[in-house]
Amino acid sequence: MSEAMETAVLELRHVGKVFDAGKSTQFRAVHDVSLTVRRGECLGIVGESGCGKSTLARMITRLTDVSEGEVLLCGRDISALRGRALRNAYRDVQMVFQDPYSVFSPRTSVGTFLEDGLVYHGILRRREARQEAKRLMELVELPDELLDRFPHQLSGGQLQRVVIARAVSTRPKLVLLDEATSALDVSVQKQILKLLVELQRLYGLTYVLIGHDLAVVRTIAGRIAVMYAGAVVEELDAAELEAAMHPYTRMLLNSVFSIHDRGRKIIDLEEMRVSHGHGGAEGCPYRERCMFAGPVCAKRRPPLEEKRTGHSVACHNIRAVRVNEGQTGND
């Protein structure tokens, strides 16, 4: 374990985010999240809208303040940095968002966009930056004629490549990919994922990939953390995804449509109850939607516990889930 500690690029210790919602009420968007990402690793964070995954990402990149806990980047707590120290820390953590058009100023050319990052962080002077921008374009397999173009003249896929080029240009320690391929067409999506994997190999980059599509996350993530209502409910190796134990993860898996699913998958509406509560402060946040919820689930929040090596689950009723899966498997 100590070896893992030494090489951890990112370590989250009991990180939480509390928003003020009205005069005397508070909303806890992220609840006690502890995660470790080692160098060269890709951690996938999956969950549905409103589960807190993007808020978590924004805390790691310090785009929003950290309410509770510590965010350690290569062993150094960045959760309380201000001013110049924070600015320097930004260089080490880069982020790629879902919609590349929202990242650009419509009046900034692609070349200037790439140069700005390098100049801002004092890596190169403006004059040298153009040459580096050309190299970066080559890296993400774009022709360098595009350097003089403006965002609206590029396709979404091309633009996302430019964003990725800028993200890696500062040689960051960590790159956060927040639904980075979700807005792209399927054929483009796969190309971008391949590019990300290629860059990871080339530079030994460390990724945190945030997404809602389990299939996409699984293809490039080594480990996967599943979030529900602000908390991590399961963490496991991506290769072990089929062995997921938490009822929520099971339901997510069951919601993915494969092109070979015709007539095979059964969608049970009763199983997919919709609830909008975060379950209150006490008890399991998932209990209102959970078909296995018992009395204990309302009383105590299940802790995230390691059930097998490298596989942690926060659920009181794993045995019940397993029995049920066994039954449906025999049908």
Place this chain on the structure above:
Amino acid sequence: MEILTVENYSITYDGVKNAVDRVSLRVEEGEIVSIVGESGSGKSTLLHGILGLLPRSAAAKGAVRVLGRALAEMKPAELRKLRGEEVAMIFQDTGRYMNPTSRIGAQFRQYLRCHGDYSNPECDAQALDLLRRVHLADAERVLRSYPFELSGGMRQRVGIAMAMALKPRLLLADEPTSALDVTVQAQIVRQMIDLREKYGTTIILVTHNMGVAAYMSDRVGVMRGGALVELGPTERVIHAPRDEYTRKLLGAVIELDDEKMAVVAV
């Protein structure tokens, strides 16, 4: 019975390129047909054309016949009757087509009264019934809510309930699950299949999600650059695609059991 016939149908914007390019499609009553394709392939424009919802800048050529009647020859009053009573449409974000300042219940009343002579209590009773059919748990509360008070998935179900209010024979669904979470998507898919089972509703689904299309449709059509490049029974299109582009598109779909792209560094 043939419920929809599209013949050599093209749509041009400002006389430039064909957004829809000589598409022909026949749909039988009770069928579920999916049209898949990437953004800009014209799949959504085609669907809008079928219901006569194109902007003024668009020019359509060719023929669309709904229930044997040519769309181009219909008078506004006839079109109004057709929409809702015979053909209904749901959109990617149905909430955007609702009135933000009016409660769901009031919008149901307005919708029903456009098409028939109903009293308020009759409208409410029917709305409650419809909302329960789409498995909305707290139907009374939903009726009293404004659109912004509901989640995207709930609004989409309200949209489906409203679309089904007059038991249309044809439902046009334009990316109805694309903005939704995967678990909610599964529910909406199930509900559309239920509609066909219970009422024999014909459904034309436009989607970019190949998995959803494969799961729920009898036939799948693939569009590219405005043209319908392939159309056939789902099994055949998925397992033995004839068109090169269909093959490419299917190859790009990322599946849960795909091989990993990356080996994790140790």
